[in-house]
Amino acid sequence: MQLVQWKLVEILTPFVMPVVYLAVYGFFLAVLIMTLIDLIRRRNWKAIGIQAAAIVLLFTVPFNQIVLEMDFNMNKSERLxxxxxVQDGSLQPNVMHNSSLIRLPEEYSSLSNGGGEIVVEKHEDDYSVLFFTFRGILDGFSGFVYSNKKPETNAFGGDFKEVERMAEDWYFVTSY
Structure with a gap:
């Protein structure tokens, strides 16, 4: 579930995801109960062992980090x-209600979740570009920032709780 969580959020919206979580975890709980009944009746340890292994994996493997690193590495060249x-001026802000938003062309729209838009901030001759990995309902968001210096905590209208360097000139940010 966690491997595809962010794509599901983009497709289904954060409003529908609690229902999906309820269905998935409810199914897991129902299977767990049936497995426990089977364990008591037949002394079959295989099924409970598989479920225990799944629970251990769920809590020990950093699936979100794995997915973020895969996304970053697979799309880095296209994001560049x-x-x-943006830097040569061929991509300009093109969203009426926000002068720092750029709706990406179709071939690049998958690089930024939540609508295929990026946010650009210009500081003198330097640009900072935010590619969304999650675009919240009101103000929470996360994404990859291209910038020649570490983004400030209030960049892009956010309140960054996390700023992690991914590579030279690349940062992962979280605002909530």
Missing amino acids: EVVAQ
Whole structure:
């Protein structure tokens, strides 16, 4: 579930995800109860062992971090192409209600979740570009930032609780 969580959130919206979580974890709980009944009746330890292993994996493997690193590494070169287009002026803000938003062309729209838009801030001759990994309902968001310096805690209208360096000029940020 955690491996596909962020794609599901993008497709189904954060409003529907609690229902999905309830269904998935409810199913897991029902199977656990049936497995415990089977254990008591037949002394079959295989099924409970598999469920115990699944629970251990759920709590010990950092699935979110794995997915974020895969996303970052698989899309880094395309994101750099977008940054170059922002810097040379071929991509300009094009969203009416926000002068720092750029709706990406179709071939790049999958690089930023929550609508295929990026946020650009210009400081003198330097640009900071935010590619969303999660775009919340009101103000919570996370994403990859391209910037030649560490983003300030209030950059992009956020209140960053986490700023983690991913690579040279790349940071992962979380605001909530």
